[in-house]
Amino acid sequence: MMTEADVAAKVQERFGGRILAANAFRGQSVVTIAPKDLREVLLFLRDTLAFEWLIDVGGVDYLGYDDGPGKDEREWRFEVVYAMLSMANNVRFRVKVAVADESVTVPSVWDLWAIANWEEREVWDMYGIVFEHHPNLRRILCHDEFVGHALRKDYPITRRQKLSAPSENILCDRSEIA
Amino acid sequence: MGLETQVTSPFLATRMDEVINWGRKYSMWPMPFGTACCAIEFMGVVSSRFDISRFGAELVRFSPRQADLLLVMGTITQKQAPVLKQIYDQMPNPKWVLSMGACASTGGFYDNYTTVQGIDEIIPVDVYVAGCPPRPENVIGAVVKIMEKIDREKAADWR
Numbered sequence: 063m064m065t066e067a068d069v070a071a072k073v074q075e076r077f078g079g080r081i082l083a084a085n086a087f088r089g090q091s092v093v094t095i096a097p098k099d100l101r102e103v104l105l106f107l108r109d110t111l112a113f114e115w116l117i118d119v120g121g122v123d124y125l126g127y128d129d130g131p132g133k134d135e136r137e138w139r140f141e142v143v144y145a146m147l148s149m150a151n152n153v154r155f156r157v158k159v160a161v162a163d164e165s166v167t168v169p170s171v172w173d174l175w176a177i178a179n180w181e182e183r184e185v186w187d188m189y190g191i192v193f194e195h196h197p198n199l200r201r202i203l204c205h206d207e208f209v210g211h212a213l214r215k216d217y218p219i220t221r222r223q224k225l226s227a228p229s230e231n232i233l234c235d236r237s238e239i240a
Numbered sequence: 241m242g243l244e245t246q247v248t249s250p251f252l253a254t255r256m257d258e259v260i261n262w263g264r265k266y267s268m269w270p271m272p273f274g275t276a277c278c279a280i281e282f283m284g285v286v287s288s289r290f291d292i293s294r295f296g297a298e299l300v301r302f303s304p305r306q307a308d309l310l311l312v313m314g315t316i317t318q319k320q321a322p323v324l325k326q327i328y329d330q331m332p333n334p335k336w337v338l339s340m341g342a343c344a345s346t347g348g349f350y351d352n353y354t355t356v357q358g359i360d361e362i363i364p365v366d367v368y369v370a371g372c373p374p375r376p377e378n379v380i381g382a383v384v385k386i387m388e389k390i391d392r393e394k395a396a397d398w399r
Contacts, residue, residue: 204354205319212353221353228322 064151066091069111076106082160094141094158097168103157104171107146113155116171117145119181121189125215138162140191144171161191170196188213205229260395264308264334265387266296271307271331273324276314278341281373290376295383304330309386310363313373315343316356328363334398336386339365340379342372 070084070091083094095103107113122141129136140161147154159168170193172179182193183202190211193199201208205225210217270292272282285292292298301307304327316324328337339359342348345368347357359365366389367382 208318217353219352222357223318223353225318225322228326229319 064111064148064153065089066153066155069107069153069155072111073103073106076110077103083158090154090156092156092158094160097159097161097166100144100157100159101169101171101174104144104146104174107155107157108174111148111155112150113146113148115147115149116175116177116181117147117154119144119178119185121185121191121213123189123213123215140164140189142168142185142191164190164192167192167194169194172196187211190214257393257395261390261393265390267299268297268309268336268383268386269299269301269307270297270309270311271301271304271327272311272313273327274311274313275316275320276341276343278313278344278373281376282311282313282340282379285376285379290380292380292383295380295387297383304328305332307331308335309383310335310337311340312337312344312359312365313340315348315350316359316362317354318356319354321356321362324359325362334393336366336389337363338367338369338379338382338386340369340382341374342370345370348372 066089067086070086070093073093074081074084077093077095077099080099081093081095083092085092093103104116120143122143123139124136124141125139127136138160140163142159142161144157144159145154146156161168168191170178170182172182172193179196179198180202182196183199185191186193186196186199187201187203188211200206204212205223206229207225208223210221272279274282284290286298286300297309304310308331310328310331312324328335337359339345343350343355344359345365347355351357356362367385369378369382371378
């Protein structure tokens with residue numbers, strides 16, 4: 063029986079000094095890594111530790127985030143979170159990628175898990191984090207005329223953006239079929 | 241309806257208005273534009289317990305070209321707003337719009353980047369229905385309000 067702590071130990075054993083941070087909260091283990099190590103870590107999880115399923119890719123914007131008294135300011139503004147599931151071992155794990163600012167790109171993993179295609183589009187739409195080698199990095203939730211990235215902490219909460227005409231692909235996104 | 245174009249005498253036109261309005265108000269054909277939980281409540285409105293057909297508006301059409309009452313039921317996103325506008329434009333005159341629930345009327349608690357803050361930013365609205373979602377009686381009350389509005393209209397205004 064493999065626990066999340068076991069997974070974290072194996073990842074730390076394999077990648078050692080390349081792990082920026084590792085912590086656990088209520089039995090949920092997380093490791094934080096740099097974008098350049100992402101594909102290697104996820105491939106290690108998939109092929110060696112049987113994490114065959116990428117559950118979700120999410121973004122976080124830590125602009126102005128207060129970690130509490132005595133905590134230093136964060137070195138990176140964004141994080142991209144990869145939630146993994148191993149059905150073979152019935153264990154979950156999550157990997158965070160530290161993204162210093164919007165100039166930093168993250169390698170796409172859409173060729174490893176097809177679902178990453180849409181998940182990465184969503185992270186790009188909401189946070190403006192660019193995924194390298196993504197085949198179709200367009201907006202997925204906001205409309206085509208939307209300017210900016212809505213879930214960034216510096217997006218004005220009262221700003222409204224109208225769409226002038228119905229999207230051509232509102233019923234069927236043909237760019238995905240081609 | 242086309243009848244009003246045939247009437248030229250002023251006296252006859254006044255009496256014709258009553259006949260035409262009587263016909264219009266008891267035979268509204270709703271086009272349901274249901275996007276959220278209000279559309280579930282609308283099922284209660286058309287079903288037997290509350291039964292909107294008692295007011296002549298039970299013939300739900302899913303083509304805007306066959307409808308004269310647009311029921312907007314639910315949250316309208318910015319991405320969807322031009323679609324709603326297009327559907328309204330496709331409805332032939334005369335036509336009326338019922339905005340059902342907090343989201344359609346004001347954006348509700350979705351005060352954010354993605355939600356239209358009331359469909360009256362896009363299309364004219366005749367009656368707003370409060371509630372989240374409104375009770376079926378409330379919706380039927382709004383249909384009666386539209387009937388009263390039709391009573392005050394002149395057929396020629398819709399030409």
